[in-house]
Amino acid sequence: MSSSFVPVCRQDLAERGIGEVDFVFVSGDAYVDHASFAAALLCRLLESHGFTVGLLAQPDWKNVESFREFGRPKLGFFVSGGAMDSMVSNYTANNKPRSEDVYAHGGVAGHRPDRAVMAYCAAIRQAYKGVAVMIGGIEASLRRTSHYDYWSNTIRRSILLDSKADLLMYGMGEHSIIEIAEKLRAGVPVRQIRGVRGTVWYTSKAEEIPEGAIILPSFAEISGKDDESKRKFAESYLIQEQNTDAMNGNVLVEPVDSRFVVQERASLPLTTEEFDAVYELPFQRRWHPMYDSPAENGKTGVPALSEVQFSLTSCRGCFGACSFCAITFHQGRRIQSRSHESLVREAVQMTKDPEFKGYIHDVGGPSANFRKDACAYQKERGACQNKDCMGTNPCANVRVDHSEYVELLRKLRALPGVKKVFVRSGIRFDYLMMDEDRTFFRELVRHHISGQLKVAPEHVSNNVLRLMRKSTHEVYERFSAEYARINKEEGKKQYLVPYYICSHPGADLNDAIEVALYLKKTGFVPDQVQDFYPTPGSLSTCMYWTGLNPRKRNADGSFEKVYVPRGGHERRLQRALLQFNRRENAPLVKEALIAAGRRDLIKVLLGK
Structure with a gap:
């Protein structure tokens, strides 16, 4: 359909002269070729390392032939439920079906199955026996070990086991997906891939458990609805949260029935140079042309693009670590930032877009005004395991400095063709108030707000x-x-x-x-x-299920009890x-x- 996009069908492969793909990437989202969409980013990254990739975007999970579009891949399938957990995408916090899906063609709901990762894996296994299947993305990442599932009101096993996949990638996947792809290209069988940061694998052999690994409470111990099971669940969650950092986290092992689910240490954060390179891959910054025709509702395109098309992702990670947010569990507390030069280059490219009206809609990330690690210790030792950076009692070691962010915003608004630069993503007002220098606060008000x-x-x-x-x-x-x-x-x-x-x-x-x-x-x-919304992977969800706060103990060593509106x-x-x-x-x-x-x-x- 278009050789400038990642191939989405056999015709695209023929136009490129590709007879067989190394990987098929299955995504629960429609295909938008923009760095803010993980499927596009990871497919482009794989291509930059010499791999051929076919992208199946929102395939018909009820029709196994949809998964045979590219034929059997040489090395395997990568599977993601999309930018959101499919259950969150399909249902409201009160468990009512959503009327639209902004990551689908025309915003039409119903093109993403419930428990998408499991549905896609089942179809792939039916299509090709014995093919390597690797899962990742937010749905897999936050369900990597046993977790509370709000929609069934039960504790479910690791999605690695329930999906029958061979390997799971958690967190941000740039490092792990390339390392895995290289190992597969070198002939390493997928079930023998071990030691890759940011991955989860399983074994039935106790002797394969890595030396020094921390053993979590077993699935049998945490899956009941009695008080002791819930206490064990809270204990397991606390250990997992304490080991999310790449610098000081340990390998974790969860016994599940007769198997052991092994979580390797987290992937190392991207360096600024790596972050720049990934975001400067040759994205078209458009939805694929196949969405130019009207969807069932008469609308064209993919609505999610409008939020990011003229925005700049400047950072990743968040040391704010709000209890209800799973970013800590997925991206981690360490801040990763792109360079000014890379962001300016992207902004200049943006100004050449015929649809650009002079307004950069956002410059930020999970927390826009976090551009550096919370303190000097994090770079060498990682985020503290038992101490919060922010919250009601911010750590005295937090260094507050907006000067570099102010400099970046000044450079962007000085570019020819740029009328206004807005900051719309997650300003941490508590961090802002910790800054005795009010330069950023004043420039934010003066230059970077659109009415509210x-x-x-x-x-x-x-x-x-x-x-x-x-x-x-x-x-x-x-x-x-x-x-x-x-x-x-x-x-x-x-x-x-x-x-x-x-x-x-x-x-x-x-x-x-x-x-x-x-x-x-x-x-x-x-x-x-x-x-x-009690989604997997958050401290608040742990409190919702257990009625306990694992981050605070009473004098007798028990966890603080928490009232839960049910x-x-x-x-x-x-x-x-x-x-x-x-x-x-x-x-x-x-x-x-x-x-x-x-x-x-x-x-x-x-x-x-």
Whole structure:
């Protein structure tokens, strides 16, 4: 269809003169040839190392012939569920089917199967007996060991076992996918690949367990619903979180039935030079032409591209380590940054795009203003295993410096053809407030906001914020006041849009009432409220399942107990309190206030 894109069909191979591919890459997303889409990035990376690749984007998992499009690959299949866990992509936090999929053609839902990695692997095994199958991406990464599965309300085994794949890659996959590909090219059988950082494999032989590995509680010990099983699950999660860093993490082994699931140490972070090189591969920065025709809903293209087409990814990783976020488990706490020169080159390329209107929509990553490691120790020793960088009590060793980020933004907005450079991805306002130099704060307000700044205080209750590993509410209030002051001094009318999460572990109705009263006082009631979503791989999900906080022990050594809002009704009550001004929420708000013994607030919140 187009020789400038990664091959998506036999015709593409014929045009390139390729008779047989080394790898077939299966993705749960439609194909967008942009560095922000992992399938495109990894396929381009494999091509740059001399491998031939065919990309199956959202294949029909019900038709085995879809997986025979390129024939049997010489070396194997790489399988990813896509940019999101397929269950998160297909269902809301209240387990309702989603009406659209922004990573699909035209945004049409239904082209990605539930538990996509398992569905794709089953089809591949049916298509080709004995072919090497390797899984990766967010769905595999966060399910690499036994995990709580919200949709079945059970503990499931490692997806490596359930998918019947040969090898799993976790975390960011550039290093591991190339090392694996080279080993396969050298003739190493896939089930004999060992010692590759960022991979998980299994064995039935105890003598194959690497020396010095940490043995996790077994699947049998953690999979029950009794208190002891949940305590063991929390213990297992804590060990895993303590060993996510490439510098100081250990090999982990989880006994599952008669087998042992072995997690190698995490991949080393990309160097700046490697990060630059990966993002400067020859991407077309477009969806594949096959999506130019209308989808079932009459729309063309892939909606997810609009968020990133004119944005710059400047960093990876996040030492904020919010409890509800799985970035710590997937990307890690170490910060990886691209060079100014690489980002400027990409921006210049962007300005030559006929669709570019002069606006760079974002320059950032998981946390836009994290461009360096949290402290001087991390580069040599890795992120601390038992100490948080941020949260309600930030570490005294955190070095706060926005000067390099300010310099980058100045270079970008000075480029010919650039009218405005926005920063929209995850400004950490707590980190910003730790900086005594207000240069970045002032330039952010003056140059980099489009009418409103979105930030994530998440809650008002300091106890809930502690469990979330977020800064205190007082920090947000100081930030909000200073934001208003600087805007006034700059002659700007730019609003602050805070995000809140309801029904997080630790939050009861009284905590939700506290948020409602604060919103009433400030005059801001959010249009959108995020219901806590217990996705695999997060500390908050561990707390949701177990009712325990493994990061804090009582005097007797037991884990701190945590209240957990369960059931759809209580979640609806908390959500209604955060949106108390909606007429349809009035009955729920009244019910919540009565249940909490706060009838005195009915008139305050409802005006009657």
